Amino acid sequence: MGCSICTVISNKPVAEGLYLMSVEAPGICSTALPGQFVHVRTGDVIDPLLRRPLCINRIDSGNGTLDLLYRVVGRGTAALAGKKPRDPLDVLGPLGNGFTVRGNFRxxxxxxxxxxxxxxxxxxxxxxxxxxxxxxxxxxxxxxxxxxxxxxxxxxxxxxxxxxxxxxxxxxxxxxxxxxxxxxxxxxxxxxxxxxxxxxxxxxxxxxxxxxxxxxxxxSLEERMACGIGVCAGCSVNTVQGKKLVCKDGPVMNLMEIVYDE
Ligand SMILES: Cc1cc2nc3c(=O)[nH]c(=O)nc-3n(C[C@H](O)[C@H](O)[C@H](O)COP(=O)(O)OP(=O)(O)OC[C@H]3O[C@@H](n4cnc5c(N)ncnc54)[C@H](O)[C@@H]3O)c2cc1C
Ligand code: FES
Structure with a gap:
C-alpha cells in the first residue's frame, strides 16, 4: 500500500451522474487485486478533508492505468467529476483484501x-x-x-x-x-x-x-469510511464472528457470515 500523486488520463460521463476516470498509477496497478479499493483525496487542498473510498474498477497493467467508476452523490464525487486530463490526483492504495479468483472451481x-x-x-x-x-x-x-x-x-x-x-x-x-x-x-x-x-x-x-x-x-461491502485504515472503527459490520471492519477485514467478506438487522 502506498500513497501517490497520480495523473488523470481521462474523466468522462458514461451515463447520467455516472463517470469513468482513468488514472496513471503504475505502482498501484502492479500489486492490485480485484475487490481492493483506493482512498482518493478528491479536493485540491483540504476541502473535502476526508478521502473517499472507490473500488478499483479495472486495471491495464501494461499501461499502468487504473479505472474508477463512480456516481456523483455529494461534494467529494462532484469534485472528482471536475477533474481534467493531466490533473494530479492523490490516491492511497491498494487497500483492503480482494476476491478469491484462483482455486478449483469452473x-x-x-x-x-x-x-x-x-x-x-x-x-x-x-x-x-x-x-x-x-x-x-x-x-x-x-x-x-x-x-x-x-x-x-x-x-x-x-x-x-x-x-x-x-x-x-x-x-x-x-x-x-x-x-x-x-x-x-x-x-x-x-x-x-x-x-x-x-x-x-x-x-x-x-x-x-x-x-x-x-x-x-x-x-464487497460498502460502509461510510473515515480513516480507511482500521483506526477509527467507523466502518464496522456485524458478522457471526463479531464486529469486523470493512476497510481492514474487507471490503470483501463472506456474505453468509454477515448479520443484518431484520
Ligand atoms: C470500499 C468502498 C468502495 C466504494 N467504491 C465505490 C465505487 O467504486 N464507485 C462509487 O460510485 N462509489 C463507491 N463507494 C461509495 C463512495 O465512497 C461514496 O459514494 C462517496 O464517498 C461519497 O462521497 P461524496 O463526498 O460525493 O458524498 P457525501 O457528501 O459524503 O455523501 C453523499 C451521500 O452519499 C452517501 N454515502 C457516502 N458514502 C457512502 C458509502 N460508503 N456507502 C453508501 N452511501 C454513502 C451519504 O450518506 C450521502 O447520502 C465505495 C464505498 C466503499 C466503502
Ligand atoms: S474507516 Fe476507519 S476503521 Fe474503517
Missing part, C-alpha cells in the same frame, strides 16, 4: 446491483483470464446505466443477464429475480463460486437465496 456467478458493478470489471477480467465460466447478473435502475456489453470482455468468457427497474432492458424488475432460475441452470453447482456487490436490500436477498446451497459467496 463456474463463477457475479451478481451486481447499481454501483455494485464497479469492482466487477476487474474481477471478471481476472476470472476469464484464469479460464472460469462467468455468468454476470447485472441490475440497474435504467437501461442507460447498462453501459457495457459482453463484447467489452475477452471473447466467449462471459454470459450476461440484465435487469432494469424501468423495464427497458433485460428482465423488468430486480436482478435477484433472476438468481434462483440461473442457479437451477448451473450444471455443476458443486464447482461454483459467487461474488456480489450492491445495495444492502439486494445483499440480504442474495444471502437468502444462496442459503443452504453450499456455494461460497463473497460480497
Amino acid at each position: 463456474n463463477a456467478l457475479v451478481i451486481a446491483g447499481g454501483m455494485g458493478i464497479a469492482p466487477m470489471f476487474f474481477l471478471i477480467d481476472e476470472l476469464i483470464r484464469t479460464e472460469k465460466y462467468v455468468t454476470l447478473l447485472w441490475g440497474a435502475r435504467t437501461a442507460a446505466e447498462l453501459f457495457v456489453s459482453s463484447a467489452d470482455f475477452a471473447p466467449g468468457g462471459l454470459t450476461l443477464h440484465t435487469a432494469t427497474e424501468d423495464g427497458k432492458a433485460g428482465h423488468a424488475g430486480y436482478v435477484t429475480d433472476l438468481l434462483a432460475s440461473i442457479l437451477e441452470q448451473l450444471s455443476d453447482a458443486g464447482s461454483a463460486r459467487a461474488y456480489t456487490c450492491g445495495p444492502v436490500p439486494m445483499l440480504k436477498t442474495v444471502q437468502k437465496i444462496m442459503s443452504g446451497r453450499g456455494i461460497p459467496v463473497e460480497a
Whole structure:
C-alpha cells in the first residue's frame, strides 16, 4: 500500500451522474487485486478533508492505468467529476483484501446491483483470464446505466443477464429475480463460486437465496469510511464472528457470515 500523486488520463460521463476516470498509477496497478479499493483525496487542498473510498474498477497493467467508476452523490464525487486530463490526483492504495479468483472451481456467478458493478470489471477480467465460466447478473435502475456489453470482455468468457427497474432492458424488475432460475441452470453447482456487490436490500436477498446451497459467496461491502485504515472503527459490520471492519477485514467478506438487522 502506498500513497501517490497520480495523473488523470481521462474523466468522462458514461451515463447520467455516472463517470469513468482513468488514472496513471503504475505502482498501484502492479500489486492490485480485484475487490481492493483506493482512498482518493478528491479536493485540491483540504476541502473535502476526508478521502473517499472507490473500488478499483479495472486495471491495464501494461499501461499502468487504473479505472474508477463512480456516481456523483455529494461534494467529494462532484469534485472528482471536475477533474481534467493531466490533473494530479492523490490516491492511497491498494487497500483492503480482494476476491478469491484462483482455486478449483469452473463456474463463477457475479451478481451486481447499481454501483455494485464497479469492482466487477476487474474481477471478471481476472476470472476469464484464469479460464472460469462467468455468468454476470447485472441490475440497474435504467437501461442507460447498462453501459457495457459482453463484447467489452475477452471473447466467449462471459454470459450476461440484465435487469432494469424501468423495464427497458433485460428482465423488468430486480436482478435477484433472476438468481434462483440461473442457479437451477448451473450444471455443476458443486464447482461454483459467487461474488456480489450492491445495495444492502439486494445483499440480504442474495444471502437468502444462496442459503443452504453450499456455494461460497463473497460480497464487497460498502460502509461510510473515515480513516480507511482500521483506526477509527467507523466502518464496522456485524458478522457471526463479531464486529469486523470493512476497510481492514474487507471490503470483501463472506456474505453468509454477515448479520443484518431484520
Ligand atoms: C470500499 C468502498 C468502495 C466504494 N467504491 C465505490 C465505487 O467504486 N464507485 C462509487 O460510485 N462509489 C463507491 N463507494 C461509495 C463512495 O465512497 C461514496 O459514494 C462517496 O464517498 C461519497 O462521497 P461524496 O463526498 O460525493 O458524498 P457525501 O457528501 O459524503 O455523501 C453523499 C451521500 O452519499 C452517501 N454515502 C457516502 N458514502 C457512502 C458509502 N460508503 N456507502 C453508501 N452511501 C454513502 C451519504 O450518506 C450521502 O447520502 C465505495 C464505498 C466503499 C466503502
Ligand atoms: S474507516 Fe476507519 S476503521 Fe474503517
